[in-house]
Amino acid sequence: MSKDTSFKRHLTSDDPEMLEAIKDVRILLENELKDNSDLYCAEDVQRVFDVDFEVRRFLYLTKFDPVQTVELIKNRLKWRKETGFSEMKPDSFPSEFYECGSVFEFKTDKDGHPVLYIRSKFNVKSETLSRPIRQFLLYNMDLIDQRLAKERSWGMVFDGQGFTWQNIDFDFLHLIIKTLRNYMPWSIKYIIIYEIPRLLESVWRGVQKFIPDDGKKLVKVRNKHTIGEFIDPSNIPKVIGGVSNEDFIKIPQGCKTCREIGYTGNDMERIEKQFEKMIIADRNLLLKL
Numbered sequence: 001m002s003k004d005t006s007f008k009r010h011l012t013s014d015d016p017e018m019l020e021a022i023k024d025v026r027i028l029l030e031n032e033l034k035d036n037s038d039l040y041c042a043e044d045v046q047r048v049f050d051v052d053f054e055v056r057r058f059l060y061l062t063k064f065d066p067v068q069t070v071e072l073i074k075n076r077l078k079w080r081k082e083t084g085f086s087e088m089k090p091d092s093f094p095s096e097f098y099e100c101g102s103v104f105e106f107k108t109d110k111d112g113h114p115v116l117y118i119r120s121k122f123n124v125k126s127e128t129l130s131r132p133i134r135q136f137l138l139y140n141m142d143l144i145d146q147r148l149a150k151e152r153s154w155g156m157v158f159d160g161q162g163f164t165w166q167n168i169d170f171d172f173l174h175l176i177i178k179t180l181r182n183y184m185p186w187s188i189k190y191i192i193i194y195e196i197p198r199l200l201e202s203v204w205r206g207v208q209k210f211i212p213d214d215g216k217k218l219v220k221v222r223n224k225h226t227i228g229e230f231i232d233p234s235n236i237p238k239v240i241g242g243v244s245n246e247d248f249i250k251i252p253q254g255c256k257t258c259r260e261i262g263y264t265g266n267d268m269e270r271i272e273k274q275f276e277k278m279i280i281a282d283r284n285l286l287l288k289l
Helices: 016-035 042-050 052-063 066-083 095-099 130-148 170-181 198-212 268-287
Strands: 105-107 114-121 154-159 188-194 218-224
Touching: 016 042, 016 052, 016 066, 042 052, 042 066, 052 066, 066 130, 066 170, 095 130, 095 268, 105 130, 114 130, 130 170, 170 198, 188 268
Parallel strands: 114 154, 154 188, 188 218
Antiparallel strands: 105 114
């Protein structure tokens, strides 16, 4: 490969120079991954050698620096090992997470790309469920990222409706940004901050400071009148502000409740009531629409 490491974002996935760069990175990776196999999942390692996007995404991020690319790929592999996503299944999470419609994929945008919705009002503060809720979000992001494995191939809508001071969690927002930047680069097409309450606009301005400059280009602030630039209203659920009657709640077979899984913290009774209240509110909203 040429030693010129100038930024080559313009290269296509099948460009000979791109394919050579991917090959060089894999050669550098091979011995490292074999010598430290206990740090990574075998399935994830094999994917790096089978799926070109797993290398391309980091070549873009490092402006085609092979050594930096190897380090970032290793970090991603360690992250997937630590999160356990390779072993997880949809029914690994409580049925309440699905029934609330807190995070879900629904139809496509105007370019035919899948869209993942995150409903901020369901980010309940709970000592018992804080980690599982974050895992649930990242797991759903990882599912779509792994399935598509392509540049700018899916969108995210961060629904701000019902968002209050009680839902504010800077660590939660920072986690999303960090994950997309460090472990899923070049996968997401846009992040739409949707219907953010006016009283929280100052909070949003503060959050923007944590977003890298290249990531800021992906973030769009939209409302019910302007989201149609990206997603047709017929492909948006009614509870979000669209006109689709299709059920967006899909509970995987075999899902257990929080109690059945074994979450028994002191705040569980409060959280269960909060979940129930939100589920009922959605049902009542749909009856009115």
